[in-house]
Amino acid sequence: MKKITCFVCALFVMWSTQAQNKDITYTVPAASWPEQFGNHRAVINIKEPADAVHINFLWRRHDKDPETRKMQIVSAATGTEVPNIHRVYIDKERCELVFGPVKEPGEYYFYYLPYTPELKQYSPGYYLDPEKKPAASWTQQHALADNPSAFHNVQEATVKQIQARSSFDSFYPMEVTATxxxxxxxxxxxxxxxxxxxxxxxxxxxxxxxxxxxxxxxxxxxxxxxxxxxxxxxxxxxxxxxxxxxxxxxxxxxxxxxxxxxxxxxxxxxxxxxxxxxxxxxxxxxxxxxxxxxxxxxxxxxxxxxxxxxxxxxxxxxxxxxxxxxxxxxxxxxxxxxxxxxxxxxxxxxxxxxxxxxxSTLGINDNPTLRYKALQATGNRIEATGKSVLLDSYGLPAQINITDKSILAAPVQFAVEINNRVVVFPAGKFSITEKKPGIIKWKSRIENDSLLLECNGEMEFDGRLSYKYRVQAKIPVHIQDIRIAFPMKKKFATYLVGMGRMGGYTPKNHISRWLKTEDSFWIGETSGGLQCELRGGRYHGPLLNLYQPNPPASWFNGVNGGFRIDSDEQTVTASAYSGARKMNAGQSVDYEFAVLLTPVKAMDMKKQFTERYFHSPYPTPEVIANGGNVMNIHHANPYNPFINYPFIAQKEMKGITEQWHAKGWKVKIYYTVRELSNHLTEIWALRSLGNEVLSGGDGGGYQWLQEHLVTDYSPQWYTHLGNGVVDAAILNGSESRWYNYYIEGLNWLVKNMDIDGLYLDDVSFDRNIIKRMRKVMELTKPDCMIDLHSNTAFSLGSMNQNLEMFPFIDKTWFGEGFNFDLMPADFWLTEVSGIPFGIGNDVLMHMSVNNRRGMSFGMTHRGFVPMWKLWDEFGIAEAQMRGYWEKTPVVTTDHKNIVATAYVKKGKTLIAVGSWENKPATVHLKLNWKVLGLDPAKVNITAPAIDDYQVKRTYKPGEPILIDAKGDCLLIVSER
Incomplete structure (x- = not known):
C-alpha cells in the first residue's frame, strides 16, 4: 500500500491533479444492472484490500451539475457498498475521490447517477440526494479534511471502463466530451x-x-x-x-x-x-x-x-x-x-x-375526399354535398341551404359602424377566380369615399367557407365597430356552444368578452347550423396543454372585441365584433374568419351500432363473441411501445394486425403529434433544427433526458415499460415540418403495417392536416377509420374546439373531464353526442355516478357487452333513430327533465328513457302509434334484462314508469 506523507507534498499535488485519461474504454455489459443505480457507472480495479482508495479520472460528462448527484461504490463480487466516499474534486471533466474501506480486491462499480425509478406513468422519479459525509474518524485517519497533500495511507486505483446500462443510455462516442x-x-x-x-x-x-x-x-x-x-x-x-x-x-x-x-x-x-x-x-x-x-x-x-x-x-x-x-x-x-x-x-x-x-407534400391537392362530391358552381351559387350557398356581391352568404333547408333569416353581414350607423356600401365587384373539384375561390371589392373593403373567399367540398376581409382607410376615420353577423332563423338557432358558454340552449340575449382560449362558436340545431371561427392568429387548433388558440389582434382589438347574441320573434343574430378603432389614411386591417356548415355529413347510425370498439390488444372472449370488431392499440405495449413513434416494433405490429384481420377485426393505433418519444431515431437531427420541431424549455424530467438532451426541451408523458425501459416524451413545437413527416408516417403504416386507421387522443393540429391524413389513407385503404378522443379539461368544450376535424373522422369519444351528473340533456346533446354535427360518439363518462343515459343519444360504453347483446337481439342496426330533440318526436314524456328517444323498425321499437332529475321520478310516455306502426291494444312493453344495467319488467300502455335519479330505462315495444 502506498503511504503518502507531508514529506512528498509537492509530488503528491502534481500526481493527484493528473487525472487518468488513457486506457479507459466505453462498454455496455451483456447483463444490465438494477435501474435504481442509474444509467452509468465506472469500473474500478483494486489490487488489494485497503482502508482508503484514491481514484482520479476524466469522466468527460455533458450533463448538468454532477456534484449534486449521489455516488455509490459497491463490490462487483459481493454487492457490498463502500461506506465512506470523500469527494476531492468534482466537475464535468474530472472526478477525484477517496473511498473505503474495501475488504476484498477486484472490481468495484462506481455508480454516479442513481435515481428512484417510477414504475408507472406520467411523471418520473428523481435523482438521489448526495451521499452522507464520510465518518469523521475515517476522514481524520487519512487526513482528508483539509488538504489533498496530507493524504495518509491511501491506495491508488484505476478506472478501466465506463459503462452504460444499455446501448441506448451510452454516451459513447458522440457525448464523450473533450476537456x-x-x-x-x-x-x-x-x-x-x-x-x-x-x-x-x-x-x-x-x-x-x-x-x-x-x-x-x-x-x-x-x-x-x-x-x-x-x-x-x-x-x-x-x-x-x-x-x-x-x-x-x-x-x-x-x-x-x-x-x-x-x-x-x-x-x-x-x-x-x-x-x-x-x-x-x-x-x-x-x-x-x-x-x-x-x-x-x-x-x-x-x-x-x-x-x-x-x-x-x-x-x-x-x-x-x-x-x-x-x-x-x-x-x-x-x-x-x-x-x-x-x-x-x-x-x-x-x-x-x-x-x-x-x-413531403403528400395529401396536398384540391380534390374532395371520397365521402364528398366535387363542388359545382352556377353563377353565384355553390353546391357541395348536402349543402348550397348563394353568395352576394360582397362575397358573403346571402342564403345557406342544408339538405334543402334555408337557415339564414337575412344575408350574413360584414358590418362597419360609423356615427352609430352601419355603413351602406354600394354593390361590390364580385368574381369567381378559381374552380376546382375540392375548392372554389372568389373575390369582391367594395368601396365608398372613406373605406375600401377587399374580400377573398373560398369554399371547400365539405361546406367550409374561409374569408379574409381587408379594411383599408382612404381618409382618417373613427370606426365604432367592425363585426361579422349571422342572422339565423330562430328554429335553426336552438343551441349555442363556445365564446364563453358550454353547450346548451341559446339564450335570448348574451354578451361575452373573449377568453384567450376561445376563438369560435357554433349556433344551430340538429338539422342545420354553422360554426364561425375567428382566424389570423398563430394557432387555431384545439386548446391542449401549451397549445392555445388565440383571437388575432384585428378581432381582439385590445380587449375591445367580443361576442353577442340578439334575438327577436323571428331571428337570432350571432355576432363577433371587434369594437372601436381609429384608422389613418392608407392604414389597413385584416379580418379572417371561417364558417363550417353543419351537420358536416349525414349521420350513419348503422355504423354507430355495428362498429364496436375495444381499447386493448387483448379483447376478452365475451367481447369477441358479441360483435367486437375494432381494436384500438394505445402506446406503451409490445406492439406500439413508444408514444407517437410507432416505427420500431415493426414485426410485432405487423403480426398483431395480421392476427386480428384473420378474425374479421380492424386494427387502429395511437399515433399523433404534440409530443415525441425519446426513442425517436431522428431526435438528434430534429434538435439540429433548433426549436422548429422540438419545443424549447427548462429541461428536467426523466433521467435520460437530463443526461443526453440536457437543456432546451420540455418533458411530457412518461411511461415505464418494464425491464428498465422507459418511454419519455418531449414536447413538439407548434405547426412544423414534423406534420409532413407525420403524414408520410401514416402512409407508411397503412401500407406496411396494414393498420386500418388511427385513434387520436387529443390533437394539436388543424383541419388542413387531418384533411391530408384522410386523403393519404384513402390512397391505400379507402375504408380507413379515425376516431378522436378529447379531454374537455383541456379543450373547454370538445365539440366546438374540434369541429373542423369532423368532416374527416368517423367517430368521437368525448366526455373525459365532464361531470355528467351536473349537465342537463341539452349539454349532452351539443357537447357529447355529436348528433348536431353528423358524427357518432361513444360514452366516456367515468365521472358519472351511474354511467347511464347514453342510449338517449345513441351511445354506449366501449366494450360494454350487455348493451351490444341487446342491440343485436333487437336488431338496432336496421332501426331509425327518432330523437327527443326533433320538432315532432315519436315519443314524448310528461316530465320536463325526462326525455325519450325511439329506435323504430317494423313491428317493434326500442325506447330509451333518460332522466335528468336529482331524485327518482315517475313518468308517463306518449307514443305516436301511427308513426310506430303499432296498435296499442296489441303490444307488449318490456324492460329487457341487461346484465349490470337493469332487471326485466313489463308495463302496460300508459302505465307510469319509475326512473332512478340520473338514470334511465330501456323499453322494447313490440307486437304480441
Whole structure:
C-alpha cells in the first residue's frame, strides 16, 4: 500500500491533479444492472484490500451539475457498498475521490447517477440526494479534511471502463466530451473561423455546446465518403464548429455528383434540411443558420438516389459559405453498390432516410375526399354535398341551404359602424377566380369615399367557407365597430356552444368578452347550423396543454372585441365584433374568419351500432363473441411501445394486425403529434433544427433526458415499460415540418403495417392536416377509420374546439373531464353526442355516478357487452333513430327533465328513457302509434334484462314508469 506523507507534498499535488485519461474504454455489459443505480457507472480495479482508495479520472460528462448527484461504490463480487466516499474534486471533466474501506480486491462499480425509478406513468422519479459525509474518524485517519497533500495511507486505483446500462443510455462516442485544455489546444492548431467534421448517419451529432473527444483526436474533415444503395435516400451530417467567432448564415452549396463514366446525380437531388424545406401547405422556404462562437451546428444532408442509378463511385463538392467567413470545400464521394433498397430505406430507421418526409407534400391537392362530391358552381351559387350557398356581391352568404333547408333569416353581414350607423356600401365587384373539384375561390371589392373593403373567399367540398376581409382607410376615420353577423332563423338557432358558454340552449340575449382560449362558436340545431371561427392568429387548433388558440389582434382589438347574441320573434343574430378603432389614411386591417356548415355529413347510425370498439390488444372472449370488431392499440405495449413513434416494433405490429384481420377485426393505433418519444431515431437531427420541431424549455424530467438532451426541451408523458425501459416524451413545437413527416408516417403504416386507421387522443393540429391524413389513407385503404378522443379539461368544450376535424373522422369519444351528473340533456346533446354535427360518439363518462343515459343519444360504453347483446337481439342496426330533440318526436314524456328517444323498425321499437332529475321520478310516455306502426291494444312493453344495467319488467300502455335519479330505462315495444 502506498503511504503518502507531508514529506512528498509537492509530488503528491502534481500526481493527484493528473487525472487518468488513457486506457479507459466505453462498454455496455451483456447483463444490465438494477435501474435504481442509474444509467452509468465506472469500473474500478483494486489490487488489494485497503482502508482508503484514491481514484482520479476524466469522466468527460455533458450533463448538468454532477456534484449534486449521489455516488455509490459497491463490490462487483459481493454487492457490498463502500461506506465512506470523500469527494476531492468534482466537475464535468474530472472526478477525484477517496473511498473505503474495501475488504476484498477486484472490481468495484462506481455508480454516479442513481435515481428512484417510477414504475408507472406520467411523471418520473428523481435523482438521489448526495451521499452522507464520510465518518469523521475515517476522514481524520487519512487526513482528508483539509488538504489533498496530507493524504495518509491511501491506495491508488484505476478506472478501466465506463459503462452504460444499455446501448441506448451510452454516451459513447458522440457525448464523450473533450476537456477545456484539449479544446484550447485543438483550436490553437486550427485557426479557420469555422471547422467542419463530416459524420455518417450512424453517429448523430448530439452536443450543441461541447466538442466530442472523437473530433479532438482527428483533424477537421476535408472529405467524406458515404456508402449507399440504389433507390436509397442517403443521409449524413456536417458538423460545423464556430471556432473563433460567430458565424452568420452558414449554408452548403452542392455540385453534381459524377462517376468516371459520366453518370450523374444532379445537385437538385441533394438537400440540406437545416437551410431549406417545404412547409405544411406545400410552400418551399429557406432558413438562415447562424452559429454562436464555441457552438456546434449539425447540418443534415440528404441525397435522393434513383432506383436506376448506375453503381459506382460518384464524386462532387460541398462548399460551405457564410456571410462573414471564408468558404470551405468538402470533397464528397458516394459509393453506390449494385443493390436496390425497395423502400428507400424507410423500414430501417437507423438510415435516417425518413428525413425526406419533413419536406413531403403528400395529401396536398384540391380534390374532395371520397365521402364528398366535387363542388359545382352556377353563377353565384355553390353546391357541395348536402349543402348550397348563394353568395352576394360582397362575397358573403346571402342564403345557406342544408339538405334543402334555408337557415339564414337575412344575408350574413360584414358590418362597419360609423356615427352609430352601419355603413351602406354600394354593390361590390364580385368574381369567381378559381374552380376546382375540392375548392372554389372568389373575390369582391367594395368601396365608398372613406373605406375600401377587399374580400377573398373560398369554399371547400365539405361546406367550409374561409374569408379574409381587408379594411383599408382612404381618409382618417373613427370606426365604432367592425363585426361579422349571422342572422339565423330562430328554429335553426336552438343551441349555442363556445365564446364563453358550454353547450346548451341559446339564450335570448348574451354578451361575452373573449377568453384567450376561445376563438369560435357554433349556433344551430340538429338539422342545420354553422360554426364561425375567428382566424389570423398563430394557432387555431384545439386548446391542449401549451397549445392555445388565440383571437388575432384585428378581432381582439385590445380587449375591445367580443361576442353577442340578439334575438327577436323571428331571428337570432350571432355576432363577433371587434369594437372601436381609429384608422389613418392608407392604414389597413385584416379580418379572417371561417364558417363550417353543419351537420358536416349525414349521420350513419348503422355504423354507430355495428362498429364496436375495444381499447386493448387483448379483447376478452365475451367481447369477441358479441360483435367486437375494432381494436384500438394505445402506446406503451409490445406492439406500439413508444408514444407517437410507432416505427420500431415493426414485426410485432405487423403480426398483431395480421392476427386480428384473420378474425374479421380492424386494427387502429395511437399515433399523433404534440409530443415525441425519446426513442425517436431522428431526435438528434430534429434538435439540429433548433426549436422548429422540438419545443424549447427548462429541461428536467426523466433521467435520460437530463443526461443526453440536457437543456432546451420540455418533458411530457412518461411511461415505464418494464425491464428498465422507459418511454419519455418531449414536447413538439407548434405547426412544423414534423406534420409532413407525420403524414408520410401514416402512409407508411397503412401500407406496411396494414393498420386500418388511427385513434387520436387529443390533437394539436388543424383541419388542413387531418384533411391530408384522410386523403393519404384513402390512397391505400379507402375504408380507413379515425376516431378522436378529447379531454374537455383541456379543450373547454370538445365539440366546438374540434369541429373542423369532423368532416374527416368517423367517430368521437368525448366526455373525459365532464361531470355528467351536473349537465342537463341539452349539454349532452351539443357537447357529447355529436348528433348536431353528423358524427357518432361513444360514452366516456367515468365521472358519472351511474354511467347511464347514453342510449338517449345513441351511445354506449366501449366494450360494454350487455348493451351490444341487446342491440343485436333487437336488431338496432336496421332501426331509425327518432330523437327527443326533433320538432315532432315519436315519443314524448310528461316530465320536463325526462326525455325519450325511439329506435323504430317494423313491428317493434326500442325506447330509451333518460332522466335528468336529482331524485327518482315517475313518468308517463306518449307514443305516436301511427308513426310506430303499432296498435296499442296489441303490444307488449318490456324492460329487457341487461346484465349490470337493469332487471326485466313489463308495463302496460300508459302505465307510469319509475326512473332512478340520473338514470334511465330501456323499453322494447313490440307486437304480441
Amino acid at each position: 477545456a485544455k484539449e479544446v484550447d489546444s485543438f483550436l490553437h492548431r486550427n485557426t479557420a473561423d469555422f471547422l467542419v467534421f463530416a459524420e455518417d448517419r450512424t453517429y448523430p451529432i448530439r452536443m450543441p455546446d461541447a466538442l466530442p473527444l472523437r473530433w479532438i483526436e482527428k483533424q477537421p474533415s476535408l472529405a467524406f465518403t458515404g456508402h449507399a444503395l440504389k433507390n436509397e435516400y442517403y443521409a449524413f451530417q456536417l458538423g460545423v464548429i464556430a471556432a473563433h467567432k460567430n458565424i452568420e448564415n452558414i449554408k452548403p452549396v452542392f455540385s453534381d455528383l459524377k462517376d468516371a463514366k459520366g453518370n450523374t446525380i444532379p445537385l437538385s437531388a441533394i438537400t440540406c434540411f437545416n437551410t431549406t424545406g417545404v412547409d405544411t401547405k406545400g410552400k418551399p422556404f429557406t432558413k438562415k443558420v447562424h452559429i454562436i462562437q464555441g457552438k456546434v451546428q449539425p447540418l443534415w444532408i440528404g441525397i435522393d438516389i434513383p432506383a436506376g442509378a448506375a453503381p459506382g463511385n460518384y464524386q462532387g463538392m460541398i462548399t460551405l459559405a457564410a456571410d462573414n467567413a471564408k468558404e470551405q470545400t468538402i470533397k464528397l464521394q458516394l459509393s453506390i453498390a449494385d443493390s436496390t433498397l425497395p423502400d428507400r430505406g424507410d423500414g430501417e430507421t437507423w438510415r435516417h432516410s425518413r428525413l425526406r418526409w419533413l419536406n
